[in-house]
Amino acid sequence: MAEFLEGLSLFPLALTFGTYQIGLWCQKKWKSPLLNPILIAVVLTIGVILLCGIDLQVYQTGASGISWLLTPATVCLALPLYKQIKILKKHLPAILTGILAGTVTSLVFIFALCKLLSLDDALTISLLPKSITTAIGMVLSEQSGGYGSLTTAAIIITGNLGNLAGSMLCKLFRLTEPIAQGVALGTASHVVGTTRANELGELQGAVSSLSLAIAGIVTVIVFPLVIHFI
Amino acid sequence: MCYNQYNNFLGALFLKYIKQVLIILLFSFLGELLAKVIPLPVPAAIYGFVLLFLSLFIGAVKETDISETATFLISGMGILFVAPAVNILSYYGLIAPALVPICIIVVSSTFVVFGVSGLVTQAFLKKGDKKNG
Numbered sequence: 001m002a003e004f005l006e007g008l009s010l011f012p013l014a015l016t017f018g019t020y021q022i023g024l025w026c027q028k029k030w031k032s033p034l035l036n037p038i039l040i041a042v043v044l045t046i047g048v049i050l051l052c053g054i055d056l057q058v059y060q061t062g063a064s065g066i067s068w069l070l071t072p073a074t075v076c077l078a079l080p081l082y083k084q085i086k087i088l089k090k091h092l093p094a095i096l097t098g099i100l101a102g103t104v105t106s107l108v109f110i111f112a113l114c115k116l117l118s119l120d121d122a123l124t125i126s127l128l129p130k131s132i133t134t135a136i137g138m139v140l141s142e143q144s145g146g147y148g149s150l151t152t153a154a155i156i157i158t159g160n161l162g163n164l165a166g167s168m169l170c171k172l173f174r175l176t177e178p179i180a181q182g183v184a185l186g187t188a189s190h191v192v193g194t195t196r197a198n199e200l201g202e203l204q205g206a207v208s209s210l211s212l213a214i215a216g217i218v219t220v221i222v223f224p225l226v227i228h229f230i
Numbered sequence: 231m232c233y234n235q236y237n238n239f240l241g242a243l244f245l246k247y248i249k250q251v252l253i254i255l256l257f258s259f260l261g262e263l264l265a266k267v268i269p270l271p272v273p274a275a276i277y278g279f280v281l282l283f284l285s286l287f288i289g290a291v292k293e294t295d296i297s298e299t300a301t302f303l304i305s306g307m308g309i310l311f312v313a314p315a316v317n318i319l320s321y322y323g324l325i326a327p328a329l330v331p332i333c334i335i336v337v338s339s340t341f342v343v344f345g346v347s348g349l350v351t352q353a354f355l356k357k358g359d360k361k362n363g
Contacts, residue, residue, distance in 0.1 A: 019312070060317060099347060122324075149318035154336050169348075
């Protein structure tokens with residue numbers, strides 16, 4: 001069975017697209033933030049690989065056929081950012097300060113906690129960019145010697161946490177301003193948090209997607225300074 | 231006649247997307263070029279992203295020049311992370327012993343960042359209101 005499937009060069013791609021489509025269906029049907037299509041696709045794919053005993057290397061080689069799309073897709077994120085900056089010009093100073101404070105806190109807090117719990121360098125690097133969007137976080141982590149896959153997993157879990165606990169956290173921290181809610185969701189939990197922000201309101205959604213883009217850029221700038229201390 | 235019109239329509243549509251893909255690939259390529267030349271740990275996509283943003287800002291690229299292809303790429307981005315995340319299988323042995331600390335860090339940092347970014351923004355907004363009012 002494994003040998004037969006490994007011989008089919010398009011099997012890894014078909015498996016990826018098939019499981020992702022199942023993830024999309026589940027998300028559409030139950031409308032729950034827990035049902036992240038990436039998460040479902042990853043769990044199902046790992047299940048198939050383990051059950052059929054497929055060589056991981058064969059899967060990776062076959063599935064990496066679409067990985068080159070990541071750079072152009074990330075470049076395209078400039079378009080929504082541009083649209084939102086036009087709308088949010090007036091409150092830009094407050095928004096930018098909030099994002100900067102959150103992003104620097106994220107990097108310093110994670111770094112300190114990793115040292116405190118004595119995690120090794122590769123694990124620390126993998127966890128540092130966990131609050132930003134996968135496109136930037138995964139590449140940053142891998143470029144500096146982290147495990148891209150752990151970063152991806154941490155990023156997805158962070159997103160779902162922010163999405164699930166978002167409303168509760170807004171109450172806990174007494175965030176009543178829609179703009180502050182959007183900044184918190186976007187900075188702490190990127191795209192997945194932004195889905196919750198869109199549910200809270202249009203303004204929260206726009207601020208949140210602006211925040212996730214800027215948090216990503218700030219992380220790219222501050223990240224090298226932090227790993228300098230490792 | 232009708233068939234010809236249909237063909238012209240399809241042709242124009244096709245050319246439009248070719249142009250959109252070309253513009254996006256051009257910025258991606260410029261990003262890769264800069265990432266090679268500049269010795270900083272910055273992903274190629276970030277250079278392309280910043281260049282595209284600036285071009286939109288100064289009007290060198292119009293929203294309509296890329297919008298359909300950009301929207302398509304962004305909405306389908308999630309599938310690109312499946313294979314990298316599946317790769318966690320090969321690091322399982324390295325990650326498993328540190329699973330508890332990893333979970334503590336992921337959860338606590340999410341809450342802390344949420345609070346700090348939200349509260350700082352809110353404080354600044356209120357300060358601005360006082361000045362204006």
